[in-house]
Amino acid sequence: MLESRLSEEARIALSRYSSDKAARTLVPLWLQFEAFLQSRGTLPSSIPGIPEESLRAYATFLDYGDRHVDDALIALSAVLLVCLHANYNARILRSIVIPRIRRPVQNRQWDAFRLRTYQPLEYSQLARSRRRRARHEACASDAARNEDAVT
Template structure:
């Protein structure tokens, strides 16, 4: 199968900075990005010529596509790594992120992070934190407790 110019450039950049295992792992993710570029009709001649808007559109595509959050992050990271090793502007690459905000979910067990858009805290969570802060201040300022802890 003939590789496109972008794929050859990506393979060269990856093999220059890492071992063959990394090339085998990251190149399929790059090919997915290249297929995305072809579907948009914008296939540049080299990796540094890829438009910043195309990278942002790919991040949005990964975010709202039917895939797990971790898979989207790995796919975007692989594309950004290839671009970085191929000489793309690092300042632009630092600004490419998956659009939705991720935050830890309270009382999580298996999932480290869940994709959620930012929402205000519920009143009960505000009240609980205020109550906890008041209890801590009361414990810290209680002179009887301080004397008991010293003796």
């Protein structure tokens, strides 16, 4: 069976940057992505020519497919790694995520974190508490500065 240009380019990129074992592991996941592109009727001539919308559609396809969330994350990560090694725009690759992904949720009993799956992404509680603490400290320092100026 003849390889497509995308598969050949993916093999070359993986062999250049990783071991043969890694390439043997990642190429089947890449072929699944290529089959997804063919099913949509969009098979570009090179990896950097893959539209951003196709990557986002693949992430959504993995999310709503009949597979475990870990398998979906691995499949998407493999595709993004191949794209990164093939000189795809890294800024675009950083923005491609599975819409419903695991996020840590604080467990009130033990003050530890557990994983809750399939929740929409939100700002983390830590970021909010840091902003809240910074605002509180800024207000306190302004109040202290105003008291010093008055006296």
